[in-house]
Amino acid sequence: MTAQTSDDRLSRTNLTIIATLIVATFVVILNETVMSIALPVLQRDLGVDPTHGQWLTTIFMLTMAVVIPLTGFLIQRFGTRTMYLAAMTLFALGTLLALVAPGFVVLLIARVVQALGTAVMLPLLMTTVMTLVPEHRRGAMMGNISVVIAVAPALGPTLSGVILDHWHWRAIFGVVLPIAVVALVIGAIFVRPVGDRTSEQIDYVSLPMAVFGFGGFVYGLVAIGESARGEAAMPIWIPFVLGGAALAVFVLRQLQLQKSDRALLDLRVFASPTFTLAIVLMVAAMATMMGTFIVVPYFAQEVLALSPSATGLLMLPGGLLMGLASPLIGRIYDARGARVLVIPGTVLIASGVWLLTSVNSGVSAWLLVAAQTVLCVGLAATFTPLMTVSLSALAPRLYAHGSAVLGTLQQVAGAAGTALFITVMTVVATADQDSGVAAPEAITNGVRTVFFCAGVLGLVLIGLGLLVRTPETDEVAPSDDDAATGSSATQAEKVGAAE
Numbered sequence: 001m002t003a004q005t006s007d008d009r010l011s012r013t014n015l016t017i018i019a020t021l022i023v024a025t026f027v028v029i030l031n032e033t034v035m036s037i038a039l040p041v042l043q044r045d046l047g048v049d050p051t052h053g054q055w056l057t058t059i060f061m062l063t064m065a066v067v068i069p070l071t072g073f074l075i076q077r078f079g080t081r082t083m084y085l086a087a088m089t090l091f092a093l094g095t096l097l098a099l100v101a102p103g104f105v106v107l108l109i110a111r112v113v114q115a116l117g118t119a120v121m122l123p124l125l126m127t128t129v130m131t132l133v134p135e136h137r138r139g140a141m142m143g144n145i146s147v148v149i150a151v152a153p154a155l156g157p158t159l160s161g162v163i164l165d166h167w168h169w170r171a172i173f174g175v176v177l178p179i180a181v182v183a184l185v186i187g188a189i190f191v192r193p194v195g196d197r198t199s200e201q202i203d204y205v206s207l208p209m210a211v212f213g214f215g216g217f218v219y220g221l222v223a224i225g226e227s228a229r230g231e232a233a234m235p236i237w238i239p240f241v242l243g244g245a246a247l248a249v250f251v252l253r254q255l256q257l258q259k260s261d262r263a264l265l266d267l268r269v270f271a272s273p274t275f276t277l278a279i280v281l282m283v284a285a286m287a288t289m290m291g292t293f294i295v296v297p298y299f300a301q302e303v304l305a306l307s308p309s310a311t312g313l314l315m316l317p318g319g320l321l322m323g324l325a326s327p328l329i330g331r332i333y334d335a336r337g338a339r340v341l342v343i344p345g346t347v348l349i350a351s352g353v354w355l356l357t358s359v360n361s362g363v364s365a366w367l368l369v370a371a372q373t374v375l376c377v378g379l380a381a382t383f384t385p386l387m388t389v390s391l392s393a394l395a396p397r398l399y400a401h402g403s404a405v406l407g408t409l410q411q412v413a414g415a416a417g418t419a420l421f422i423t424v425m426t427v428v429a430t431a432d433q434d435s436g437v438a439a440p441e442a443i444t445n446g447v448r449t450v451f452f453c454a455g456v457l458g459l460v461l462i463g464l465g466l467l468v469r470t471p472e473t474d475e476v477a478p479s480d481d482d483a484a485t486g487s488s489a490t491q492a493e494k495v496g497a498a499e
Contacts, residue, residue: 033156063115091117161312209250216243278390287417318376348378350458
């Protein structure tokens with residue numbers, strides 16, 4: 001398929017494909033955070049505590065982290081159209097199961113099914129954009145994608161808060177289900193195959209190693225909080241050791257398989273220092289964002305006694321500003337490069353988090369709004385250039401793998417950030433309550449500790465942000481095959497053309 005017309009503009013067909021993918025991806029990623037506002041409600045309705053309740057968000061992101069490494073292979077194996085239809089079908093089925101779930105366990109399973117579909121969408125979108133969009137317009141297009149990456153999770157709490165104040169928590173999924181079905185139908189009509197196909201077989205050793213590796217790490221973080229309440233199912237060190245061992249095997253396996261272009265995650269993308277630095281920054285920013293998006297609503301409801309809708313509206317200004325700023329930031333990137341955005345962006349992220357360290361049981365909700373807004377603007381200024389810089393530093397044949405690595409580590413970071421923030425808050429709050437401190441004050445102490453740790457991470461972000469620069473075209477890191485035979489020869493090795 002031709003990526004652009006003779007005057008270097010996207011064709012109407014390609015614009016339709018990208019627009020459909022953006023809308024569908026927005027809908028599915030919105031579900032990452034819709035349960036964060038519902039945590040106190042679920043505590044009362046289903047009898048779950050915060051450490052268990054946060055799994056409704058954590059398991060969603062963790063499932064995505066495990067599945068996303070498959071997406072590079074799946075997209076090249078089955079094609080964009082087939083994967084779109086499969087992803088939206090899974091998401092719709094998971095949403096339906098959540099709508100009728102009789103209890104917490106079934107709801108958790110439904111979130112896993114939703115995540116199976118969601119995991120495919122973002123890499124599918126990014127790979128399509130990198131294939132169809134001319135290089136000099138990628139910044140603007142990535143700005144639109146940043147709306148999906150950052151604004152959808154930011155608006156999730158607002159949507160669920162309004163729904164929870166008027167209806168049952170099941171209505172959250174009742175609202176999303178028809179939208180998912182419409183997106184599935186529209187995609188079936190408009191989405192067409194993009195890119196080349198391959199006949200490679202999946203490596204069945206890598207997949208379980210990814211599951212145990214990423215899952216062990218995140219479960220270990222959650223187990224710390226469970227241990228503080230005397231509820232840990234096993235010693236804390238076990239999931240970390242098992243997860244670390246599985247990740248080591250996973251990495252070694254990928255290094256072996258990438259020699260024959262069969263890796264689940266092609267680690268040659270890390271041969272580019274620019275890609276590696278951008279990924280580290282994205283991981284830290286994503287962990288901060290997702291952890292904040294679950295702790296702030298919990299604090300607002302449990303300590304400040306705000307209603308779910310008021311809590312959701314508290315999160316809204318930041319989300320709206322991210323949406324408004326992201327396309328503009330993309331155009332600034334195209335004109336000025338990454339540094340002019342990333343440096344002030346990381347400063348704003350750190351400032352927003354440090355502002356949250358001043359909360360107390362009598363704090364004004366406006367301080368939470370201000371801190372959240374500053375944080376969101378910083379995230380908008382950071383995500384777009386980092387996504388564009390990371391993938392632009394790769395050879396075209398590594399776009400799919402670069403997107404998969406980016407998506408995987410983003411979701412691992414989000415799951416880890418959620419688990420870590422809740423764990424730290426729980427450990428501190430539990431210790432204080434055991435010492436006789438009232439519950440609201442104990443939770444406040446836990447929240448302040450969480451954001452102090454996040455503030456330190458924010459300072460690290462600023463330091464790393466100073467190192468970011470926009471890659472030149474001749475700096476793009478070639479793959480091994482590209483260096484040896486040229487990109488045209490590499491593409492000739494692909495089996496088949498687009499569907």
